[in-house]
Amino acid sequence: MRAPGIVATVVGAAGVAVFTALLIAEKIGTAGYVSLLSLLVLTCLVIPVLERLKTLDVKNLKVTLEKIESVKKEIYAKESDLRKTSLLLAELIAANTTVTGIWGNSDTKKYSDALVRTKIMHLAKQLGLTPNELAEIFKYEKALSEVHAAPKEEHDRRWGEFVQLLKRESESSS
Helix, strand or coil: CCHHHHHHHHHHHHHHHHHHHHHHCCCCCHHHHHHHHHHHHHHHHHHHHHHHHHHHHHHHHHHHHHHHHHHHHHHHHHHHHHHHHHHHHHHHHHHHHHHCCCCCCHHHHHHHHHHHHHHHHHHHHHHCCCHHHHHHHCHHHHHHHHHHHCCHHHHHHHHHHHHHHHHHHHHHHC
16 A cells, blocks of 8 residues: 555544544534544545646646647747738738829839739738749739730730630629
């Protein structure tokens, strides 16, 4: 028998002896005697497993705290990424809003397109987009540049294809 078992046995025997002596001396009543014996039995059952319960709680607490710290680090990392992505998206929207519909010459168009493209590329890098996803983003720009690069006799047909692309995409988005 291990030490906690011996302690529980000694405490139990001593408790029974003391409580019985108090009952015989009429210092406590029958109800008090039964209550004290019930408490003694419960105490004697807890003593052998007390160390094991402490160890389990501490281990579980350590594991739980480690998991909480891990999740906390992930949340802060995601918050930082979200802030950067939101900032890039805000810059892109601001740049796009600024250059949309402005009057100007070919340089204005060239530089405004470059500005928006640069912002989109920064955002794509932050989001970790694949080349295919990036191509999907720039498909309208590519289609429009094909319209402008087409020979005069194909221009109307290419323009119709571009409009159909926009129509399909607008209908599938809603």
